[in-house]
Amino acid sequence: MTPEQLSATIVDGLSALVDKGALTLPDGVPTEVTVERPRRKGHGDYATNVALQLGKKAGMNPRAFGELLAQQLEQSDGIAAVEIAGPGFLNITVEAGAQGQLAADIVAAGSSYGSSNAFAGEKINLEFVSANPTGPLHIGGVRWAAVGDALGRIFEMTGAEVTREYYFNDHGAQIDRFARSLLASAQGRPAPEDGYGGEYIHEIAAAVVEQRPDVLTLPEPDAQEVFRALGVDMMFDEIKKSLHQFGVDFDVYFHEDELHKSGAVERAVARLRELGNIYEQDGAIWLATERFGDDKDRVVIKSDGKGAYLSGDLAYYLDKRERGFDRCFIMLGADHHGYVGRMMAMCAAFGDEPHVNLEILIGQLVNLVRGGEPLRMSKRAGTVVTIDDLVDAIGVDAARYALARYHSDSPIDIDLDLWARATNDNPVFTVQYAHARIASLLRNAADLGVVAESHPELLTHEKEGELLRALGELPRVVKAAAxxxxxxxxxxxxxxxxxxxxxxxxxxxxxxxxxxxxGELHRARLMLVEANRVVLANGLGLLGVSAPERM
Known part of the structure; x- marks a missing residue:
């Protein structure tokens, strides 16, 4: 019996009490109740505070409410005992057979175990990484690659339709600086003062010259344009290749330049004007964001007719909503924290609900540590540590797990020495080794002719119960993660x-x-072990980490 199944049993018990007039709930019977694993042994298999939540609403002392519900639940299939603790907590003990059946249910569900309909019908646009194509993907962007892709998998596990999108910034001053840096390298000159350095600049400049041998004979503006067009494509191909090797691929690569060429900015301004949230002042076009909680109004089109930075955001957000996305997620680095307010004001200006139709997630800094010292330099990229540096040091699985293991809004230090070790102090090794150990046991079972069978009533050992309760938590954990x-x-x-x-x-x-x-107990325990393998594999899969058969 999973927590979700027990929650449904409790809801049925409440409904039965209401139907026979033993209980009155003015707000109606809840569709679900909170069920948790007790923190202390001897407090049953599960606990719920439903009596504390509903007692006063029902006009009853919570403990009396709990006693009434306990009597009803003890008549339910699969419930062995219900005890009242403290002011009205219910500690519930599940019958061994009901709990043991979970192992067979998990094996039968296979890769779908842990799924739910929590986000069924939701169309989600998940935009992450979106690093400028002016250099290799740095460690901050790699964090979002791991976290963003994992979040997409988790949303899909909870029923959502997810589109992973990369916003390809190929428009603006940073691209011009990149092109000038490539041209300078090809001409044998130092990088411009505001340009980009690193071995990769020389590599790409040489590749452009190889593809266009005539480029250095062109007038400088034309040559710079060649380096811009070809160089950006080459750099972006490298970024996509690195991400693919990291296990991250995108459904959509959206080019910022298209917003400015397609008239999308003008359409966004027109829509906002219709809504009464655009005005003109001092020769510029402004968005009235202050009325939606921003600290001041924002310029959309400057007095010289050129779009301000916000103009692209307006056009891009409207484009996503017009493509039918219910929720638009944008994952940004810590340096963009101050940008959230104006983006939410923009969302509201379009008539949408901030933090619902648009959500912005902030990722804090990542530091790599080796030998107790920060790792700050990349041989190839110069001043930044890249995705390839991290993968070369600890591998894809450890890198993805390490980056996804912490709350994204917390800075983290990744000890490369620790994450490269095949020891139990390495978290990803611990989890993968458990899966490999189970796979080995299952191979041995096959050699001995032991076949997993469901005998749930035999799984009565304390440690079997602990394992069953832990396995039953996956759906709740996945739902909470989403x-x-x-x-x-x-x-x-x-x-x-x-x-x-x-x-x-x-x-x-x-x-x-x-x-x-x-014997039957061997077969029943083998079923439990196989269920554990399924859960470990499904959980690792949600993080984009492999579940090895051998280690």
């Missing part, structure tokens, strides 16, 4: 589960020893 936008919850759950499995294995022998005859 609702709170926190993929790190999945990683922390997997680490806890690995520990519970190892304690189970140390206390409950799964396979027969020597000439021991294969």
């Amino acid at each position: 609702e709170l936008r926190e993929p790190h919850r999945v990683a922390r759950y997997l680490e806890e589960l690995a520990g519970v499995y190892h304690r189970f294995y140390d206390n409950c022998r799964v396979l027969p020893m020597g000439d021991e005859e294969i």
Whole structure:
């Protein structure tokens, strides 16, 4: 019995009490109630505070409410006992058979176990990474690659339709600086004072010259345009290749330049003008964002007729909404924190709901540490550490897990020495090793002729119960990770589960020893082990991390 199933049983119990007049709930019976694992042993398999939440609404003392509900629940299938604790907490003990059945249910569900309909029908646009194509992807962007892709997988597991989108910034001053840096390198000159350095600039400049041998004979403005067009494409191809090798691919690569060429900015301004949120002053066009909570109004079109930076944001947001997305997520670095207010005001100016139709997630800084010292330089990129540097140091799995393991709004230090070790102090090794250990056990079982079978009533050992309760948590963890936008919850759950499995294995022998005859308990425990393998594999998959069969 999963927490979700027990929640449904409690809701049914409340409905039964209301139907027979034993209970009055002015706001109606809730569709679900909170069910959690108790923190202390001896407090049952699950606990709920529903009596505290509904007692006063029902005009009853919460403890009396709890006693009434406990009597009803004890008549339900699968419930062994219900105890009242403190002011009205219900500690619920599930029958061994009802709890043990979960193992077979998980195995039957396979890769779909952990899914829900929490976001069913939601069309989500998830924009992340979106690093400028002026250099290799740096470590900050890599964090969003890991977290953003994991969040997309989690949303899909909860029923959403997700489009992963990369905003390709190929318009503006930074692209001009990139082109001038490439041209200077090809001409054998130092990079411009405001330009870009690093070995990659020389590599790309040489590649452009190889593709266009005549480029240095062209007038400088024409040559710079060639370096801009070809160089940006080459750099972006490198970024896409690095992301693909990192396990991250996008459904849409949206070019900023298209917004300015297609008239999208003008359409956005026209829409906002219709809504009464655009005005003209001092020869410029302004968006009245202050009325929507921003600290001041913002210029959209400057007095010289050129679009301000916000103009592209307006056009891009409207474009996403016109493509039918219910929720638009943008993942930004810590240096963009001050940008959130104006973006939410923009959302409201279009008549949408801030933090619902538009959400902005902030990712804090990532520092790499080796030998106790910060790693600040990349041989190829110069002043920044890149995605390739991280992968070369610890591998894709460890890199993705390390970046997704922490709340994205917290700065993190990644100890490269720790994450490269094959020891239990390395979190990803701990989880992957648990999966590999189970795969080895299943191979041994096949060699011995032990076949997993469902005998739920036999799984009565304390450690079997702990493992079953831990396995039952996956759907709740995935749902919470989606609702709170926190993929790190999945990683922390997997680490806890690995520990519970190892304690189970140390206390409950799964396979027969020597000439021991294969019995039903061996088969039942093998089913439990296979269920554990499914959950570990599904959880690792949500983080984009492999579940190895051997290590």
